[in-house]
Amino acid sequence: MPTLLLVRHGRSTANTAGVLAGWTPGVDLDDTGREQAAALVGRLSGVPLAQVVSSPLERCRQTLAPLLAARPELGGPAVDERFGECRYGDWTGRPLRELAGEPLWRVVQDHASAAAFPGGESLRELSHRTVDAAREWNEKVAAEHGEDAVWAACTHGDVIKAVVADALGLHLDHFQRISVEPCSVTAIRYTPHRPFLLRLGDTGSLAALAPRPERPQVPGGDAVVGGAA
Template structure:
């Protein structure tokens, strides 16, 4: 099956201000975020991409702009609301330092599967919609571009952590153990047997992700003893 590059958007004005943005309109990348987005195209140079998909929120679309400009063959990114940020409800727009004093904060940190934001959605709902979205896109891209295709999706921190937790077989209660920095890339290769998590929150070179033939094991099986890398 194809390889998914999950990109967290670059640093936003809300990130820099310590505000929980959620679906607040008009939250854009700050100067650091724009620099990070510009570097993404270089980091993905040499990796053929079949499709770009994005959360509809501005900060994600802006993160992909330099990459799409460098890859005109991709056209524009397909927008999927299911990859949008968590609906934080009454928490939206509030300072994180203030939210950390709320009783719900500890539930979000320690028992995420039981956390539901007042006036918004639960983290279980977030996990269901986002995992469903990436798996559906992965199947569609496999059908259209073949099993060795690579595609990129730009989304948000909690979304990416929920998708990674599912791929790793982690209970949602443990998804806060995963860290994804702004403009980091996390990589999953889904197969008929299991997902392979190839990167988590990577902010460095991604050149080794270019598909390479490997006939030692059936597709979807892990290499016993460990992979040999690119050498």
């Protein structure tokens, strides 16, 4: 089955300001974020991409811009709102230090499956829509480009954590144990029986994620006993 590269957007002005951006329009990459986006081109240079999907928010599309300019054959990204940031409702635009004093903050940290943002969505809803998007796009890429295809989705931290938690079989209450840095790449290979987490929050070279004909083959997406080369 295809390999999904979940790219977190580069560092944004909201990240450096310590503000919960959510779906606030006009949140752009800062200088460091633009440097990270430019460096992503080289990090992915050895990885063939069959498809690129993006959150509709500016910071994700800005992160992909250098990569798509370097690979015009990919065209523009397919935009899917399901990869958009969590809808934080009344929390949107507020400083994180201020939000940390809210009673809901501890629920978000310790019991995410019970957390629902006032005027927004619950983390359960976030998990359902993002996991559905990842799996549906994976099936589409497999049908159109083959089982060994690699595709990328540029999205947001909580989205990536929710998809990783699902891939690892973790309860949503544990998703805060997962950390992904700006412009990091998390790789998941789906199989008929289980997903495999290949990278988590990787900020270095990604060349090893290119399809390898010599990869040991095991039936039905089983794990390689004893590890693999």
